[in-house]
Amino acid sequence: MKEITSVSNPQVKAWKKLATKKGRQQSQTYLLDGWHLVKEALNSDEPIQKILVTPSFKYLADLEILPEIQYFSISESIAKHLSETKSPQGIFAEVAFDQTTISPTTASGAWLLLDGVQDPGNIGTMVRTADAAGFSGVVFGPKTADMYQPKVVRSMQGSQFHLQLVTADLSTWIQAFKAKNYPVFGSELNKDARSYQEVGQHQNFALIMGNEGNGMSAELLQQTSLNLYIPIKGHAESLNVAVAAGILMFQLID
Amino acid sequence: MKEITSVSNPQVKAWKKLATKKGRQQSQTYLLDGWHLVKEALNSDEPIQKILVTPSFKYLADLEILPEIQYFSISESIAKHLSETKSPQGIFAEVAFDQTTISPTTASGAWLLLDGVQDPGNIGTMVRTADAAGFSGVVFGPKTADMYQPKVVRSMQGSQFHLQLVTADLSTWIQAFKAKNYPVFGSELNKDARSYQEVGQHQNFALIMGNEGNGMSAELLQQTSLNLYIPIKGHAESLNVAVAAGILMFQLID
Numbered sequence: 480m481k482e483i484t485s486v487s488n489p490q491v492k493a494w495k496k497l498a499t500k501k502g503r504q505q506s507q508t509y510l511l512d513g514w515h516l517v518k519e520a521l522n523s524d525e526p527i528q529k530i531l532v533t534p535s536f537k538y539l540a541d542l543e544i545l546p547e548i549q550y551f552s553i554s555e556s557i558a559k560h561l562s563e564t565k566s567p568q569g570i571f572a573e574v575a576f577d578q579t580t581i582s583p584t585t586a587s588g589a590w591l592l593l594d595g596v597q598d599p600g601n602i603g604t605m606v607r608t609a610d611a612a613g614f615s616g617v618v619f620g621p622k623t624a625d626m627y628q629p630k631v632v633r634s635m636q637g638s639q640f641h642l643q644l645v646t647a648d649l650s651t652w653i654q655a656f657k658a659k660n661y662p663v664f665g666s667e668l669n670k671d672a673r674s675y676q677e678v679g680q681h682q683n684f685a686l687i688m689g690n691e692g693n694g695m696s697a698e699l700l701q702q703t704s705l706n707l708y709i710p711i712k713g714h715a716e717s718l719n720v721a722v723a724a725g726i727l728m729f730q731l732i733d
Numbered sequence: 734m735k736e737i738t739s740v741s742n743p744q745v746k747a748w749k750k751l752a753t754k755k756g757r758q759q760s761q762t763y764l765l766d767g768w769h770l771v772k773e774a775l776n777s778d779e780p781i782q783k784i785l786v787t788p789s790f791k792y793l794a795d796l797e798i799l800p801e802i803q804y805f806s807i808s809e810s811i812a813k814h815l816s817e818t819k820s821p822q823g824i825f826a827e828v829a830f831d832q833t834t835i836s837p838t839t840a841s842g843a844w845l846l847l848d849g850v851q852d853p854g855n856i857g858t859m860v861r862t863a864d865a866a867g868f869s870g871v872v873f874g875p876k877t878a879d880m881y882q883p884k885v886v887r888s889m890q891g892s893q894f895h896l897q898l899v900t901a902d903l904s905t906w907i908q909a910f911k912a913k914n915y916p917v918f919g920s921e922l923n924k925d926a927r928s929y930q931e932v933g934q935h936q937n938f939a940l941i942m943g944n945e946g947n948g949m950s951a952e953l954l955q956q957t958s959l960n961l962y963i964p965i966k967g968h969a970e971s972l973n974v975a976v977a978a979g980i981l982m983f984q985l986i987d
Contacts (some may be wrong), residue, residue: 518757558875576980586835593987604976607972608972608973610967610969611966612967613967614967616854625781635949636969638967638968640968641969642966642967709865709983711865712865712866712867712986713863713864713865713866713892713895713896714864714894715861715862715864716890717865718861718862719858719861719862719888721976722858722862722976722979723979725972725973725976725977725979725980726983729963732966
């Protein structure tokens with residue numbers, strides 16, 4: 480196991496760059512932080528290139544050594560430097576992007592489409608919820624935050640290994656689903672939209688969630704099969720987008 | 734309007750202390766940050782004691798001047814010092830705690846009980862969702878984070894003005910509801926618990942959500958009328974607690 484103790488080591492600098500979209504694009508890899516995620520990646524046979532671990536890492540004895548992975552022993556200060564959490568657990572993995580692409584013409588099942596969702600915590604939580612609800616995948620529209628951003632990765636909690644994540648133009652997906660007679664449900668804060676409880680359960684469909692402040696773009700709202708509304712009974716102006724997505728996903732899926 | 738320009742002014746120090754539980758307990762007040770919350774408080778006739786505003790605040794012209802409120806002009810640097818956000822809007826209000834108490838023996842409607850929930854964003858989002866779902870109130874158990882913590886206040890988005898928030902012992906609430914034949918639903922990650930879709934809709938009931946990592950305490954799980962489970966169809970291990978609470982609240986309320 481190669482030992483690195485200096486924060487200014489070029490390899491550490493390369494890992495630090497994975498916190499930026501540009502850095503990730505260049506290397507086509509991203510970083511997992513913490514035992515839960517690294518274990519999930521190992522169990523899912525993800526393309527792990529490197530594993531970084533501190534000497535005091537709590538579950539060091541449980542860490543399997545595989546020939547295709549490069550292992551590094553890093554100092555506590557490097558772990559702190561690389562982590563976005565205050566008390567890193569002391570284990571990281573550098574994983575290659577999932578290069579599988581899926582076309583909307585062949586996709587089936589339930590799909591969540593994200594139109595301009597910005598908050599990484601909301602995005603990660605929606606991916607995790609889509610996984611729990613039995614969705615096939617999540618499509619990230621052009622204005623949605625990057626799927627491999629550290630905070631997104633943290634809140635996905637490994638769900639990226641269970642369902643398909645795609646970055647694509649949402650109109651293309653909407654048209655392809657409609658062409659196959661799969662309903663495409665938009666969501667909006669509009670009492671004239673259809674209540675989400677009135678449209679039944681479906682096996683093949685898409686659900687679109689919009690931006691936290693502005694909702695879905697007007698352009699996409701016009702392309703859907705139907706736009707849904709969650710009736711607000713109290714005085715709150717709206718629901719958090721990840722909560723709304725959870726209510727809709729669990730209600731709509733068959 | 735009294736003008737304050739120094740961060741070391743004693744009044745600024747007093748406001749800064751409201752970021753701590755101890756500071757809030759001493760003054761029995763908390764701070765609202767941003768126009769949306771201050772406007773909500775004004776519209777709801779909340780007991781606002783002081784309003785702090787920067788000279789460049791965007792909606793200064795819309796700010797009504799009321800005789801019972803003390804107004805302060807604060808510098809941008811004070812606004813930054815007091816705010817937990819990177820770009821504060823330049824308006825704050827110091828509001829007295831809601832001193833209304835409600836007893837579980839007289840409470841009716843739907844109530845959300847929080848058992849050891851720790852993340853302030855989750856707590857605030859659950860209060861906001863309870864408001865949207867038409868709940869009567871939220872009870873904060875002893876191990877749940879403080880309701881007036883700045884991050885909780887930010888994510889409640891003003892819902893504390895629409896429903897009743899109570900800090901209380903949860904066992905007392907559970908026993909009182911059961912004595913009135915109001916069902917008390919626990920929630921747990923246990924496939925042997927009852928599916929949330931099988932228990933119908935209710936007007937008077939309590940729903941308990943537990944800690945992010947450990948769920949509800951074993952002690953309380955034994956005191957409920959029935960414990961509910963949200964079936965996980967995919968491979969995610971669990972749902973985010975605020976998402977789970979949203980699904981349950983919207984499903985259970987009549």
